[in-house]
Amino acid sequence: MNLLKIWVKTSQLHNADIVIFGECVRFINSEIFEKLSRNHVVLTYCPEAEGSLSYGKIASIIRSSKPKSIRIVTIDGSPHCFTLHTALNEALYILNEDIDREHYVLVDGKDLVKISPDTVRIARYLHIVDDLLKKNPEALSDLIGHSLEYKYAYEKLKPKLS
Template identity: 30%
Template sequence: MEFMETNVGSRRLRELGRLLLYGSCIEVEWPEHLKALSAGRFAASVCMEREHYNMVGYKLACAVRASSLREVVALTVDGSPHCVQLHTLVEEVRKLIGGFEALHYVIYKGKLYRVEAEDVKLSRYLSKVARLTRGPSLSSQLSP
């Protein structure tokens, strides 16, 4: 099921109250991880390379409200510049609307990893990532 073609008030979505949003390539590349995380959740694919961030975010916000979602799970390929947007989008909607638990998973070299919300937030701040990877001496290099 494609998320952008799903009714935000879908009966099945309302009944489950738990949404798994996954990168569309996961179906073909890692169906075993998709199957494991789909249990008890309404699973819907989204391609952040094809869909605009704002459209997916608005749709998710509407789904959270219309279907009273308790949980939203994001599952993507690690390292994809497009897929990382799905994680930041879920956190942004959670911050704006709240009322649901957000979980994040990535697949790296075929293995499934849980990622914390703090990690997703950090991925938005490259200067912080740089300080973590290169140490405090980088601070002086970042100053104008």
């Protein structure tokens, strides 16, 4: 069910293990979608199509239904999907709640990687990310294998920027 279309006090959410997928995960990797859906209430959401409404909705679900856990699963590298991870962290902060949570990203449509809530937090602060990149420039060699935008910039624009 779509995150925005579920009633926040529905009995299925009360004390439940919830997984919120980026809407396209089920189409990109149905095997991972099915595996992570087991024994969870499944919600989907597309931040690109539906905006930032997930912040309030996730907070309302936590306040109203007291879920046991929430798992977020999105596509790595999507600036839109990233907001779903930040929405969960922000909701827990605003509500002063500490429920079990997990953040996952699907790398290149194949590999599922668990990330920490702190990774999500740091990614919001570009000056910290910039400092980390300056200390670890080899991270760019990893990026070129995943980001078409960076590959284009590296191949076409870098000579002009030097």
